[in-house]
Amino acid sequence: MRNKHKKKFPILERIRIEEMVAEGKCLARYENMVIFVPGVAPGDIVDLRITRKKKSFMEAEAVNFHELSDLRIEPFCEHFGICGGCKWQHIDYDTQLHYKQKQVKDNLERIGKVALPEFDPILGSAKTRYYRNKLEYTFSNTSWLTKEQIQSGEEFDRDALGFHIPGRFDKILDIKHCYLQPDPSNAIRLEVRAYAKANGLPFYDLIRLEGYLRNLIIRTANTGELMVIVQVYYEDQEAMQKLLDHLATTFPEITSLHYVVNPKGNETFHDLDVICYKGLPYIHEEMEGLKFRVGPKSFYQTNADQAYELYRLTRELANLNGDELVYDLYTGAGTIANFVARQCREVIGIEYVPSAIEDARINSQINGITNTTFYAGDMKDILSDELIERHGRPDVVITDPPRAGMHQDVVEKLLQVHPNRIVYVSCNPATQARDLELLSAKYDVTRVQPVDMFPQTHHVENIVLLTAK
Numbered sequence: 327m328r329n330k331h332k333k334k335f336p337i338l339e340r341i342r343i344e345e346m347v348a349e350g351k352c353l354a355r356y357e358n359m360v361i362f363v364p365g366v367a368p369g370d371i372v373d374l375r376i377t378r379k380k381k382s383f384m385e386a387e388a389v390n391f392h393e394l395s396d397l398r399i400e401p402f403c404e405h406f407g408i409c410g411g412c413k414w415q416h417i418d419y420d421t422q423l424h425y426k427q428k429q430v431k432d433n434l435e436r437i438g439k440v441a442l443p444e445f446d447p448i449l450g451s452a453k454t455r456y457y458r459n460k461l462e463y464t465f466s467n468t469s470w471l472t473k474e475q476i477q478s479g480e481e482f483d484r485d486a487l488g489f490h491i492p493g494r495f496d497k498i499l500d501i502k503h504c505y506l507q508p509d510p511s512n513a514i515r516l517e518v519r520a521y522a523k524a525n526g527l528p529f530y531d532l533i534r535l536e537g538y539l540r541n542l543i544i545r546t547a548n549t550g551e552l553m554v555i556v557q558v559y560y561e562d563q564e565a566m567q568k569l570l571d572h573l574a575t576t577f578p579e580i581t582s583l584h585y586v587v588n589p590k591g592n593e594t595f596h597d598l599d600v601i602c603y604k605g606l607p608y609i610h611e612e613m614e615g616l617k618f619r620v621g622p623k624s625f626y627q628t629n630a631d632q633a634y635e636l637y638r639l640t641r642e643l644a645n646l647n648g649d650e651l652v653y654d655l656y657t658g659a660g661t662i663a664n665f666v667a668r669q670c671r672e673v674i675g676i677e678y679v680p681s682a683i684e685d686a687r688i689n690s691q692i693n694g695i696t697n698t699t700f701y702a703g704d705m706k707d708i709l710s711d712e713l714i715e716r717h718g719r720p721d722v723v724i725t726d727p728p729r730a731g732m733h734q735d736v737v738e739k740l741l742q743v744h745p746n747r748i749v750y751v752s753c754n755p756a757t758q759a760r761d762l763e764l765l766s767a768k769y770d771v772t773r774v775q776p777v778d779m780f781p782q783t784h785h786v787e788n789i790v791l792l793t794a795k
């Protein structure tokens with residue numbers, strides 16, 4: 327079987343890696359065929375083993391490196407290459423930004439096929455490490471072992487508290503230090519792990535679905551407030567109380583300490599009770615003097631500093647003078663809606679998740695904002711003729727859809743309603759480009775501003791200003 331496989335997909339020797347493309351992979355070519363390769367850098371010369379062959383492209387892994395690219399730098403994390411978190415650490419930040427900008431340009435040109443202005447240079451993140459305000463660690467009793475560890479024949483501690491190996495739901499990498507979230511994130515994780523080992527608390531078995539400790543969520547806010555959520559598989563009041571008391575004493579800076587008993591097959595807890603054990607049931611993030619309440623189930627942009635830059639640019643492109651009626655589509659917890667509310671007449675925010683809409687309303691209340699109205703429901707149903715009759719035709723629409731982009735009905739509604747300006751914020755330039763082509767029937771793209779929210783990863787955010795023709 328193995329030989330047959332090898333025969334079908336021979337090793338391609340001394341292939342030059344050309345550029346970085348979507349999903350963090352690099353592109354190479356062989357006899358007019360495009361090959362996508364992970365874990366390499368433009369300029370590397372490598373031998374490739376083909377892992378997948380389709381009509382128009384192939385996928386491959388580098389099995390031997392002949393020359394290494396000048397763009398490479400030494401990754402700073404000991405987990406690089408195994409952990410799926412920061413796949414671009416081997417490339418310096420300026421080069422990462424260059425390829426992110428290129429990714430946006432390629433998508434908008436190839437898929438969007440619309441006339442484009444000169445792009446504004448991508449706005450990099452001031453922090454390229456410790457920029458996240460939320461991390462979610464998983465417990466497992468079968469930690470991932472590297473090839474070297476297995477070959478050594480040594481016995482290793484198989485309990486792990488860390489991140490999933492890419493593509494493996496059942497394998498967790500035990501994290502020693504993570505560069506994504508500031509202190510005391512690492513200290514809390516290591517303390518919970520050490521306490522659990524010392525007190526014999528069973529780490530979860532992701533295949534047999536047994537064990538006690540399942541998951542640990544740490545949220546650090548720019549106000550200094552700190553939330554910790556411990557998720558377990560079954561009720562054990564005494565064990566939980568001791569663990570949480572230990573955490574509260576060791577880290578008095580925790581302002582919001584919770585636990586969840588989750589007997590389900592998966593780790594999501596949006597449908598479960600989250601019990602506040604100590605402190606307040608929420609923390610706050612702050613932006614331009616506005617406070618945003620973040621509960622255990624609330625969404626908040628994970629790179630808060632850069633989210634501020636994203637919203638600032640969004641507001642700048644919306645060019646508000648105080649009189650406008652603004653619709654904020656896919657408003658989440660109403661962050662953009664509340665952020666622009668003081669610069670316009672009224673904001674209507676629409677979002678699918680009812681609890682996010684509750685947060686959005688609370689966020690208006692605690693900031694004394696009275697000109698926002700929020701609706702929960704599917705965009706294509708809520709953004710109706712009836713809603714527009716009730717509130718009026720928007721002067722400006724801000725839209726920030728999920729990766730899939732906007733539903734075609736929503737795009738058609740926007741064409742029908744015809745606001746003067748649409749500011750389209752997107753985390754996926756491919757679907758944004760698709761929607762821009764549809765909107766080009768009545769709109770010109772007048773500004774394109776990529777923003778990097780996630781250094782060391784291939785993800786890129788992009789803001790486009792559409793102006794009515």
Ligand SMILES: C[S@@+](CC[C@H](N)C(=O)[O-])C[C@H]1O[C@@H](n2cnc3c(N)ncnc32)[C@H](O)[C@@H]1O
Nearest residue numbers: 656657658661677678679703704705726727728
């Ligand atoms: C990229 S987030 C935008 C969040 C928000 N603008 C912010 O900056 O915090 C996309 C949001 O769209 C919501 N969403 C996804 N599909 C939806 C739909 N069909 N109708 C309404 N909202 C939807 C998601 O729940 C999510 O909150």
